[in-house]
Every structure is written in C-alpha cells, then in structure tokens.
Amino acid sequence: MIPISDNIRCRSKPIINYWLIGINLAVFLWELKLEFSGQLGYFINSWGVIPAQISGAVTNALFFNSAAWIIVIWRLFSLLFGIFLHGSFSQILGNLLFLWVFGKTVENILGHRRYLGFYLAAGVMIGVLQILAEPNLTVPLIGANGAIAAILGAYIIKFPKAKIDTVLPLIILYIPIELPAFFYIFWWFVQQLFYGIGSLNIPPVGVNQSGVVFLGQVVGLLIGAAFMRLKR
Template identity: 70%
Template sequence: MIPISDNIYTRRKPIVNYWLIGINIALFLWELKLELTGELSYFISNLGVIPAQITEAATQALNGNPAAWIVVVMRSTSLLLSMFLHGSFSQILGNLLFLWVFGKTVENIFGARRYLGFYLASGILTGVIQIIAQPNLSVSLIGANGAIASVLGAYLVKFSKAKIDSVLPLLIVYIPVQIPAIFYLFWWFAQQLFYGIGSLNIPTSINQPSIAYWVHGVGFLIGAAYMRIQQRR
C-alpha cells in the first residue's frame, strides 16, 4: 500500500517539509558517492548513533575524566546528524513517502518554525531513548524513523478519521483507493521489516533488528503527546 496524499486542505506551502526531504535526498546521494569510493563505512561510523561509544564516554566523564566530556559532546552530535542518513533505498523511500504525505499537514498546523523544532527534537529524543534502551549496542543507528514516527503520531491525534489517497499495486496494475489514516500507523511499523531491501554496501553493521532500533516507535508516542498538549492550549 502506497500513500499518495491526504484529504486535508493546507493553506500554505510546507517549505520546511520540502527542505527536510531535499536534505535527506541530497545526503543519500552523497552516501551513494561514498559507497563507490569505499568511504561509506567510515562516514556512517562517524555520524551514526553508536550507543556503546556514547555510554562509555559518558561513564568516563562522570568518573572524573574531563577529556571524556569532549568525546561526549562530539558523539552526541550524531543524534542530530544520523537523522538525515539512511542505509538502504527502501528505508529512505519509505521514510520520505510518509514525510511527504503526513508532514505537510502537520507543518500547516504547527507553523514552519515550530514544526522544524518538533521534528528535530523528536528525532533527538528518540535517539536518546535508543541509547538508554541498549547502552552497550556497538552498531550504528541511522535514519529519520523516530522523527517521522512522531509526525505520524501528531497527525493521527489530530486527524484520526482522515482518508489517505493511496495506490494498491497489484503486479503491473495500480488501483487507486482511499484508506483510513489510522491504517498507516500499523503499516508504518510493518514496513520496518523491509528496510533491508536495497541496502548500501556498508561493511560495518547498521540498524540491526535490536531493541534500540525498534525503540524509534516511541517517536509515535512523542508526537501524539505533543499534539495533545497543543490541542489543550
């Protein structure tokens, strides 16, 4: 099932959403270039979230090693940068498709600046929870999954009864249908199983099906909670 658009009228162009999609695409093209030159593994290991490295540096810092704080700060930047990296064609296509369909409406509700802050903060917070969930995990975690799950959560709280224009691919025939928005909550989780399709050639392991990788589903709860708070205001 492929979502195309929703039936919610938006008054302004989702500029931030366009920029987020564009940055993700640009960096993925850069990853493809690095794959050809054999530098992709080094790139991912430096910019991806590796819970074990951050946990070890934080432990040393708390035990009185001042130099370790520099490592903590440097490694913590990966919480932001990793949100714009992807490990496979299926991962980036799935993420950006959901961002295209649901992000524009959420941006219209929040406004451009608040939406940008919401998106980035949700992704970073999800990354922190991933580290807490498996502090000894030594593989890179990358992708905008947590942030986009938050966008989906916020959307479903506000527009749980919305209809999503979708395409049902049947071999070479594509049938247009309208699907309730709530369906895509379950479909988003289901498609995580297929994010290994079209993986880039990265010698080091990334996004293994560990607890930490699946914790980005907490992003949905973050988005839903934030939208509830906004509605009460």
C-alpha cells in the same frame, strides 16, 4: 500500499517539509558516492548513533576525565546528524513518502519553526532512548524513522478521520483507493520489515540491527501523539 496525499487542505506551503526531504535526499546521494569509493563504512560509523560510544564517552567524562566532555559533545552531535542518514533505498523511500504525505499537514498546523523543532527534537529524543535502552550496542543506529513516527502520531491525533489517497500495487496494475489515516499506523510498522531491501554496503556490521529500533518507532508515535494532545 503507497500513500500519495491526504484530504486536508493546507493554507501555506510546507517549506520546511520540502527542505527536510531535500536534505535527506542530498545526504543519501552523498552516501551512495561514499559507498562507491569504499568510504561509507567509516562515514556511518563516525556519524551514526552508536550507543556504546556515547555511553562510554559520558561515563569517562563523568568519572575519569572531565576534559572528555569535548568528545561527548562531538558524539552527541551524531544524535542530530544521524536523523539524516539512511541505510537502504527502501528506508529512504519509505520514510520520505510518509514525510511527504503526513509532514506537510503537520507543518501547516504547527507552523514552520515549531514543526522543524518538533521534527529534530523527536529524532534526538528517540536516539537518547535507544542509548538508554541498549547502552552497550556497537552497531550504528541511523534514519529518520523516529522523527517521522512522531509526525504520524501527531497527525493521527489531530486528524483521526482523515482519508489518505493510496495506490495499491497489484503486480502490473496500480489501483487508486482511499484509506483511513489510522490504517497507516499499522502499515508504518509493516513496512519496517522491508527496510533491508536495497541495503547499502556499510562495513563492518551494517546498521540498525537491534530490537531497540522497533521500540523507537513505538515511542515516536507516542511522543507525537502526546505533543499534539498537549498542544490542544
């Protein structure tokens, strides 16, 4: 299922959504360049969210060396930057497609600045949750999945009866259909199973190899839904 658009009319241009899509694409193109030059593994392991590194840095700063807070601050920056990193073509395409369809409408409801804050805050909160859930994990966790799951949760609460224009690919045929927005909660999790397709070469151990990633998607939906409920 490929979502194309919804039936909600926006009053203003989703400028922030356009910028987020553009930045994600630009960073992914940079990743491709680094992969070609053999530097992508170092880059992802330096800027992706690695729970063991962050939890270790915080422990060291709290109990052993107060000067280590400088390292903690640098490591915590990965919580923000990691939102814009992706590990495969299927992950970047799937995430940006959902961002395109659902993000523009949520931005229209929240306004530009609040939407940007919501997107970034949701992504960082998911990263913190992942660190707390698996503090010894040494594999980088990257991607906008948590932030976009929050956008989907907010959308469903605000527009539970919205219809999504969808393309159903059948081998060489593409059939246009209309599906309820609620269907895409289910489809969001289904498409996560295919995010390994077109994976980039990220040595030494790849990325996102943990069940905590799935947990982050669930919590992202709940964060978005709760936010929109409280806003009402």
